[in-house]
Amino acid sequence: MAETGQYDVAVIGAGIAGSALAASLSGRGMRIALVEAMPLAEEELPAGIGLEYFDARVSALTPRSRRLLEDLDAWRSIAGYRQLPYRHMTVWDAEGTGQIEFDCSEVDAPALGYIVENRAIVKALLSRVQGAPDIALYNPARLAACDGGDDRPVQIGLEGGESLQADLLVAADGALSRVREMAGFETREWDYGHRAIVASVELEHSHRETAWQRFLPSGPLAFLPLPGDGQRHYCSIVWSLREELVDDLLALEEAAFCRELEQAIEGRLGGIFGSSPRFAFPLRQRHAVDYVQPGIALVADAAHTIHPLAGQGINLGLQDVAVLAEEILAGRERGTSPGELALLRRYQRRRKGENLLMMAAMDGFKRLFEQQALPLRWLRNVGMRGVDQIAPLKQQLIRHAMGLG
Ligand SMILES: Cc1cc2nc3c(=O)[nH]c(=O)nc-3n(C[C@H](O)[C@H](O)[C@H](O)COP(=O)(O)OP(=O)(O)OC[C@H]3O[C@@H](n4cnc5c(N)ncnc54)[C@H](O)[C@@H]3O)c2cc1C
Numbered sequence: 001m002a003e004t005g006q007y008d009v010a011v012i013g014a015g016i017a018g019s020a021l022a023a024s025l026s027g028r029g030m031r032i033a034l035v036e037a038m039p040l041a042e043e044e045l046p047a048g049i050g051l052e053y054f055d056a057r058v059s060a061l062t063p064r065s066r067r068l069l070e071d072l073d074a075w076r077s078i079a080g081y082r083q084l085p086y087r088h089m090t091v092w093d094a095e096g097t098g099q100i101e102f103d104c105s106e107v108d109a110p111a112l113g114y115i116v117e118n119r120a121i122v123k124a125l126l127s128r129v130q131g132a133p134d135i136a137l138y139n140p141a142r143l144a145a146c147d148g149g150d151d152r153p154v155q156i157g158l159e160g161g162e163s164l165q166a167d168l169l170v171a172a173d174g175a176l177s178r179v180r181e182m183a184g185f186e187t188r189e190w191d192y193g194h195r196a197i198v199a200s201v202e203l204e205h206s207h208r209e210t211a212w213q214r215f216l217p218s219g220p221l222a223f224l225p226l227p228g229d230g231q232r233h234y235c236s237i238v239w240s241l242r243e244e245l246v247d248d249l250l251a252l253e254e255a256a257f258c259r260e261l262e263q264a265i266e267g268r269l270g271g272i273f274g275s276s277p278r279f280a281f282p283l284r285q286r287h288a289v290d291y292v293q294p295g296i297a298l299v300a301d302a303a304h305t306i307h308p309l310a311g312q313g314i315n316l317g318l319q320d321v322a323v324l325a326e327e328i329l330a331g332r333e334r335g336t337s338p339g340e341l342a343l344l345r346r347y348q349r350r351r352k353g354e355n356l357l358m359m360a361a362m363d364g365f366k367r368l369f370e371q372q373a374l375p376l377r378w379l380r381n382v383g384m385r386g387v388d389q390i391a392p393l394k395q396q397l398i399r400h401a402m403g404l405g
Pocket of ligand 1 (some may be wrong): 141310313317
């Protein structure tokens with residue numbers, strides 16, 4: 001199969017979305033190619049607990065995403081490594097008294113979500129596809145060109161000269177998707193003027209299985225709970241900040257950075273004793289006008305990127321993957337090619353609305369919390385206190401954020 005270079009589906013990118021799609025399609029009588037530019041790590045993930053061991057990129061997975069990973073038989077391996085259920089969420093406003101608390105008991109669930117290091121998700125999914133007889137893994141291999149799709153297979157060229165053919169080419173190659181660009185997909189995008197600093201930090205007090213989020217005028221700051229060892233307590237932070245503030249914070253010595261962070265979170269978790277190296281990611285909202293063309297589909301970050309303030313990015317991406325896989329497999333039962341436009345349009349119809357809604361909500365939140373005008377600050381605080389006291393409304397919000405609403 002790999003010698004002929006002919007596939008039913010070729011997936012570009014073996015991040016969370018691409019490897020989940022390959023795993024979803026495996027074992028169904030199709031030939032699948034999975035192409036990943038970065039060399040895939042062979043070694044075991046580090047077992048130690050501590051700042052030097054955590055992956056700086058973590059995801060807050062919803063229960064719905066967990067179910068999908070269970071269906072793909074990847075959750076067992078994630079849980080066998082490490083994940084942390086968070087049962088509570090505290091959100092508050094830096095500029096007033098507004099605070100809102102969410103607890104999983106309010107919706108009779110064991111957890112609001114699960115914090116998992118990204119590399120653990122990818123590793124678990126890849127272990128499902130590596131060695132599968134119906135999946136040819138091209139790695140390291142970078143997409144260099146793609147062409148076609150109208151009633152003929154897509155021609156895919158890799159750097160180094162290798163070429164493949166597929167009935168369907170799926171772009172799971174992330175926010176800066178080359179497939180999207182090469183195939184001329186139009187996008188709507190705007191800069192938030194924010195970058196996000198991510199790092200793991202050690203705390204004086206336990207995080208109490210709580211995700212903490214404070215809205216500052218400069219941007220939202222999240223502390224996501226990580227596993228500890230009983231004596232030591234850790235969180236992963238996502239600190240979204242106006243562009244002009246980021247470089248100074250990155251340049252600080254570790255101790256000075258920890259002091260700034262402690263102040264920004266109002267010392268709610270006590271002292272901050274240390275930080276891993278810090279990384280910064282530009283934040284840009286981007287949404288492809290169409291997710292599909294004949295023979296080509298965009299999924300996850302290739303189709304949409306969203307502000308990380310509600311940690312929904314990969315959760316939306318995994319739902320894209322689930323729906324696209326469902327449509328491809330249903331099409332296969334009918335004898336329809338996976339690249340057929342009508343089939344792909346069904347995928348787009350089923351996903352675009354939900355993705356747009358979540359993107360609009362996150363954008364609205366971000367803008368509302370940036371406002372300094374007194375009436376808006378008042379409204380924010382009253383609104384937060386109000387929502388906190390209305391049980392049915394809160395339950396609805398929680399269920400929606402958990403991917404269950
Ligand atoms: C700071 C920050 C915090 C976040 N926190 C959360 C969170 O808590 N919860 C959540 O749900 N989401 C979160 N997100 C979003 C989440 O990280 C992304 O939605 C998710 O990683 C996207 O996965 P993906 O598989 O689509 O893309 P990626 O993870 O970007 O994977 C794309 C893959 O394609 C490969 N590739 C790229 N180009 C090529 C090419 N030409 N040829 C071959 N391979 C290629 C890349 O090497 C990569 O492996 C966060 C994002 C940021 C920036």
